[in-house]
Amino acid sequence: MNSGIEWTLSKFGDGTKLCGVVDMLEGRDTTQRDHDKLERWAHVNHMKFSKVKCKVLHMSQYNCRLGREWIESSPEEKDLGVLIDEMLNMSRQCVLAAQKANCVLGCIKRGVTSRSREVILPIYSTLVRPHLEYCVQLWGTQYKTDMELLEQVQRRATKMTRGLEQLSYEDRLRELGLFSLEKRRL
Structure with missing residues (x-):
């Protein structure tokens, strides 16, 4: 061939x-x-x-x-799960990743009664975070609004953890041993 x-x-x-x-x-x-x-x-x-x-x-x-x-x-094609358009703009990929992650996060919120760190963190790390990071080396965010969209998902997940609701986002991340998605990509 x-x-x-x-x-x-x-x-x-x-x-x-x-x-x-x-x-x-x-x-x-x-x-x-x-x-x-x-x-x-x-x-x-x-x-x-x-x-x-x-x-x-x-x-x-x-x-x-x-x-x-x-x-x-x-005008756009999905390749190995990553949406690429003719302008190589990855904003739609960010939207799709955030939608999938939010959907899974909603299922967790409805289906898991415990809000303890020991329960939420492993579930988030296993089921939600991969949607936000899949092939990120290829489609890494180009715009601040895209990054904020992805960070909103993580912010929502950290608010679900009992005892951390009143902390700032950065403090919740620190308490959970997580890191900002933005800093991860730098």
Whole structure:
């Protein structure tokens, strides 16, 4: 499958990704040649690409095709659970991460009667925090409002712990042995 492919080709159990920089006409032609080679490879090996699932995420107006069909352009795509848009803006990813974490936190609040540190901290660390930190090296927040959105989830979780309600956010973090998400990413 890699034979003759000029751009980076990543293969997964259920998919294939072709990545390259198209900054000039030659880059566009290279991308199209690679698509054509992949289409020929699939035909020779009696396989088909699911063209319905094929998408192009690009930062230009260039369109490409797979075989005779044009590949649908998409303003954003989810890749390994991380939402990436054509401007590489990660704000929607922050919103989605905060929504998932808040949803889990709500389930904990409704389903767990104890508010002791010994109960809340391990549950938070195991079920909520991973949503706020998953692949953060890739999508780390770009804007202060995004970071504040994620910190609100942690602030809500620390307020759930009995005996810490009246402390400042920073003091609650210190008492629980946690750290600010913002400082973690620096």
